[in-house]
Amino acid sequence: MSGLINAMEGFAVIGIVIGVGYVAARMRIGGPQAQMVLNRFSFFISSPCLMFATLSQQELSTIFHSSIIVAFLSAFLVALAFFLLNRAFFHMDLANATVGCLNSMYLNSNNIGLPVATYILGNPGLVAPILVMQQALFTPIALTTLDIATSGKASAKKILTQPLHQPLLIGSLGGILVSWISSQAGTFIVPNWLFDPINMIGESAVPMILMAFGMSLHGSRPMGKDSDRSATATVVVLKNVAMPIIAFLLAYxxxxxxxxxxxxxxxxxxxxxxxxxxxxxxxxxVGMRFARDGILLSTMTSPIIIALVALLLG
Known part of the structure; x- marks a missing residue:
């Protein structure tokens, strides 16, 4: 029970940081461009540093644990489910449908996954396979699709070179490479004077993303009249209900x-x-309201689902 309480405290921490972002936007701290600046800085600088620092210190056996098969298949199946439901009912364009697929499958493996893995599962390294799967596979595919859908241009060269333009993927692959070289050398090869600033910058990624998310809530009404409530409810059910069930069936x-x-x-x-x-x-x-509403409802309902899983399987 104490582990479950600690995990719920992790959700409380996230909620407080989001609230700080909302208050900052309400008080107009940082000006009208603050949200955009935080998003761009996190995307291009902080998040790649976070992925490098996290993965470079994990053992390869942990990063490529066989549980990654369960994580991959369950994520792929719920994304496919939303894609088919969109074709049948919602009729979103490619860019918005891509956001919907991400809303259905993308796990909060850092700022919620790490405390959950630490306090409930007792091993923070369990989130490493998910980090690799999402950053090395799903994110490049999704961002390439978004890039093509929003620019209207597609070519073999553009598709093949797109991963080279994704800072998150570069940071992740760099971390895996360092992990492998370190395992061969028998010691961590990055000196402290270089690793420490990278790690320090990486630690700013999560709070910046959360505060930018909180800023987006100011002046808007989640699940308002202009939002696609059916599609939002669908991605939340797929993410919080269908995905754990599929994961159980695959794992068992x-x-x-x-x-x-x-x-x-x-x-x-x-x-x-x-x-x-x-x-x-x-x-x-593109799809910012759709993404925001899906994340908000998923984050609010996930503690209930995790508590039920803990009671049934813990």
Missing amino acids: FLMGFRGTTLYGCVVLAALPCGQNVYNYAARYN
């Missing part, structure tokens, strides 16, 4: 996981949608 029957590994797969699948999705939507100025 396909992978044969039991005990803490099974429990970890389901709990992590029940994490809310990550604020990164709003950061990506803001980067391309």
Whole structure:
């Protein structure tokens, strides 16, 4: 029970930082461009540093744990479900549909996943496979799609070179490379005078993303008249309900996981949608309200789902 309480405290911390962003926007601190500046700085600088610092210190066996198969398939299936539902009912364009797929599948593996993995599962390294999967696979695909959908241009060269323009992917792959070289050398190869500033900058990513998200709430009404309530409710159900169920079925029957590994797969699948999705939507100025509403409702309902999973499997 104490572990569950500590995890809920993690949600409270996130809510407070979002609230600070809202108050800052209400008081006009930073001016009208503050939200955009925070989003861009996090996207291009802080978040890549965070991914590098996090992954470079993880062992490769942890980064590529077999649970990544469960995380990949469950995320892929809920994204596919939203894509098909969009074709049948919502009829969003490609850019907004991409935001919807991300809302359905993208896990908040940093600022919620880390405390949940630490306090409920007892191993913060369990989020490493999710970090790799999202930053090295799903994020480049989604951002490439958004880039093409918003620019209206598509070419083989543009698609092949797009990953080179994604700071998050570069930071993630750099961290994995350092982890591998360090394992071969038997010691961490990055000197403290270089790693410490990278880590310091990376630690600013989460609060900046959360405060920018809070700023976006000022002057707007979540699930207002202009929002697509049906699509938003759909992505929240897919993310918070369908994904943990799919993860349980895959982990139990396909992978044969039991005990803490099974429990970890389901709990992590029940994490809310990550604020990164709003950061990506803001980067391309598309689907921002859709992303914001989905993240907000997912974050509000996720603690209930995680508590139920803890009671059933913990």
